[in-house]
Amino acid sequence: MNHLQGEDLLCKQLGYEFKEQRLLRRALTHRSYSAEHNERLEFLGDSVLGCVVAKYLHDSFPQLSEGELSRLRSNLVREQTLVTLAQQLDLGSHLRLGEGELKSGGFRRHSILADGLEALFGAVFIDRGFEAAQKVVLNICMPYLEKVDVQNLGKDAKTLLQEHLQSKHLSLPCYSVIATHGEAHAQSFQVECVISSLKITARGEGSSRRNAEQQAAQAACHELSLQT
Amino acid sequence: MNHLQGEDLLCKQLGYEFKEQRLLRRALTHRSYSAEHNERLEFLGDSVLGCVVAKYLHDSFPQLSEGELSRLRSNLVREQTLVTLAQQLDLGSHLRLGEGELKSGGFRRHSILADGLEALFGAVFIDRGFEAAQKVVLNICMPYLEKVDVQNLGKDAKTLLQEHLQSKHLSLPCYSVIATHGEAHAQSFQVECVISSLKITARGEGSSRRNAEQQAAQAACHELSLQT
Numbered sequence: 001m002n003h004l005q006g007e008d009l010l011c012k013q014l015g016y017e018f019k020e021q022r023l024l025r026r027a028l029t030h031r032s033y034s035a036e037h038n039e040r041l042e043f044l045g046d047s048v049l050g051c052v053v054a055k056y057l058h059d060s061f062p063q064l065s066e067g068e069l070s071r072l073r074s075n076l077v078r079e080q081t082l083v084t085l086a087q088q089l090d091l092g093s094h095l096r097l098g099e100g101e102l103k104s105g106g107f108r109r110h111s112i113l114a115d116g117l118e119a120l121f122g123a124v125f126i127d128r129g130f131e132a133a134q135k136v137v138l139n140i141c142m143p144y145l146e147k148v149d150v151q152n153l154g155k156d157a158k159t160l161l162q163e164h165l166q167s168k169h170l171s172l173p174c175y176s177v178i179a180t181h182g183e184a185h186a187q188s189f190q191v192e193c194v195i196s197s198l199k200i201t202a203r204g205e206g207s208s209r210r211n212a213e214q215q216a217a218q219a220a221c222h223e224l225s226l227q228t
Numbered sequence: 229m230n231h232l233q234g235e236d237l238l239c240k241q242l243g244y245e246f247k248e249q250r251l252l253r254r255a256l257t258h259r260s261y262s263a264e265h266n267e268r269l270e271f272l273g274d275s276v277l278g279c280v281v282a283k284y285l286h287d288s289f290p291q292l293s294e295g296e297l298s299r300l301r302s303n304l305v306r307e308q309t310l311v312t313l314a315q316q317l318d319l320g321s322h323l324r325l326g327e328g329e330l331k332s333g334g335f336r337r338h339s340i341l342a343d344g345l346e347a348l349f350g351a352v353f354i355d356r357g358f359e360a361a362q363k364v365v366l367n368i369c370m371p372y373l374e375k376v377d378v379q380n381l382g383k384d385a386k387t388l389l390q391e392h393l394q395s396k397h398l399s400l401p402c403y404s405v406i407a408t409h410g411e412a413h414a415q416s417f418q419v420e421c422v423i424s425s426l427k428i429t430a431r432g433e434g435s436s437r438r439n440a441e442q443q444a445a446q447a448a449c450h451e452l453s454l455q456t
Contacts (some may be wrong), residue, residue: 004300040286047282049273054275058268065265124285130358209257 010094012119015139019127025096027123030112032098038119045122048130053077054135056145064150076144082114085140126191157217161193164226170197173220175213178203199226200224236369237389238322242348242366242394247355255351258340260326266347276358281305284373292378304372310342311366318432319344385445391423392454401448405442406431419444428452 007024011017018024023041031037040055053076057069083188086092092108095116100111117140125133138145155163165172179190189209193202200223204215235252239245251269252310259265281304282400285297292300314320320336323344329337342439345368353361366373383391393400417437421430428451432443 028338040292040297041298043283043294044286047279049277051275051358058272058350064268066271069268069271123284126286130279130362134358190308 005096010089010091013089014124014136016059016124016132016136019124023123023127026118028094028116030098030116032094032101037187038116038123038154041123041126043117044119044125045120048125048133049118049121049137050077051140052134053129053145055134056138058150060145060148060201061150068150072148072150072163075150076141079110079114081144082117083110083145086117088116089140091120091150091192095132153166157221158213160226161221161224164221164224165195165197170195173214177209177212193217193220195220198224234322238317238319241317242352242364244352244360244364246351251351252348255347256322256344257324258326258329258344260329261324262400265319266344268342268372269347269350269354271350273346273348276303276361277349277365279358280362281369282361283344284366285376287372288376289378292375296378300376300378304376307338307342309369309372310345311338313372314341314345317345317368319348325334344448359381385442385449388454389449390443392449392452393423393425399423401445405437405440421448422444423448426452 007028011024026036027038027045029037031039045096050073051053053070053073057072059062059153061069061072091113095112097112101112121137122131122134161173174194174196176192176194177189177191181190182186186205186207189212190203190205191209191212193213194200198222202216202223203218204212204217204219206212206215231324235256239252249269255266255273256265258268278311285292285300289300291329303364319341323340325340329340349361349365352364389401402422404422405417406419406420407426408417409418414435416433416435417440417442418431418433420436421432421441422428426427428448430444430447430451431438431446432445434440434443
């Protein structure tokens with residue numbers, strides 16, 4: 001594949017045309033490839049992404065409190081989300097990596113993909129300013145932003161898991177303590193959450209039984225891709 | 229003092245005129261005063277402040293790495309800085325607080341001042357967009373941004389403290405362990421750092437002597453208003 005063609009395609013997907021092509025090039029350059037790498041752009045992109053998502057959530061959900069907005073944002077802006085978005089853009093094929101990283105499959109490494117996407121946002125911010133970066137971020141992130149589940153905000157993992165299973169008419173999870181460690185005043189509990197109908201067994205640990213159960217439920221939610 | 233006059237003065241200090249006066253009013257309203265309070269604006273303001281400072285540092289220090297930029301930013305954007313800036317604007321006298329907070333001197337409470345300032349940045353962001361908020365943030369924060377000390381970046385607290393004292397031809401600090409707690413495998417050390425020439429005694433705690441000394445040095449730097 002011709003490199004320029006690839007970058008043109010990427011820009012089309014971003015819905016953006018760079019004034020300064022060298023910024024795009026830099027955003028796609030990993031530190032293993034050249035000293036002119038994308039880490040400073042990533043620093044900038046991370047903050048512009050946070051700001052755009054904050055503005056979007058603030059404007060879209062006038063009924064939510066500050067705490068709820070913060071929680072929504074950290075649910076959205078996490079590495080796994082960025083990795084999925086980067087994969088959809090096939091960002092790995094555009095990144096310029098050093099030979100070591102190439103051989104070890106670095107273009108599939110999650111942190112490299114997430115950082116590359118943030119660097120792209122940072123590059124647009126420098127190239128044409130905040131509004132342009134906002135547009136690109138929203139273009140790319142909209143599928144996630146539209147799925148934001150305000151209904152389940154603030155529900156704890158056990159409740160969320162139970163409601164999900166009930167809605168599917170499945171048997172409820174079964175929690176049991178499988179180990180305790182430490183002295184009475186500083187005990188740690190290990191809890192197992194079993195959902196037999198789905199063949200899921202998840203574990204959690206905490207300083208109380210209650211806490212460990214929430215952790216186990218959280219792990220089970222994660223396996224079911226439920227947003228907690 | 230007439231309230232409107234007060235707000236006019238505040239806007240003059242910010243170098244900003246609100247299109248929508250109700251945004252300014254909301255930014256100045258603590259949750260103890262009304263349900264129309266400033267917490268959501270603070271959420272937004274926090275992220276716009278972070279983004280503006282990131283952009284400023286990125287553009288001003290092309291030689292710094294991502295890690296150094298991050299560190300500089302978190303040194304700058306911390307509660308104590310915001311409180312000092314809020315005090316310079318006499319923000320406490322403009323805030324609308326409930327009676328309970330007023331009686332207990334809430335207008336002097338650090339978190340209330342810092343949150344109020346962030347809420348102002350958020351209000352400007354909504355009122356006229358990012359560029360306007362950027363201008364106001366830079367107006368207000370410039371005294372701090374200009375003082376950014378790249379020289380001392382990455383230096384640990386003990387080194388910083390020692391260099392500072394040497395430059396003033398003062399006696400060096402004296403560190404001593406004043407207490408240890410816990411079993412051998414999980415010890416905690418308490419260290420005292422005494423600078424006799426300045427009559428400063430600062431304490432630190434850590435899981436090693438070295439660590440506790442750094443903490444104590446950090447506390448001493450703080451007393452001397454040295455940026456660490």
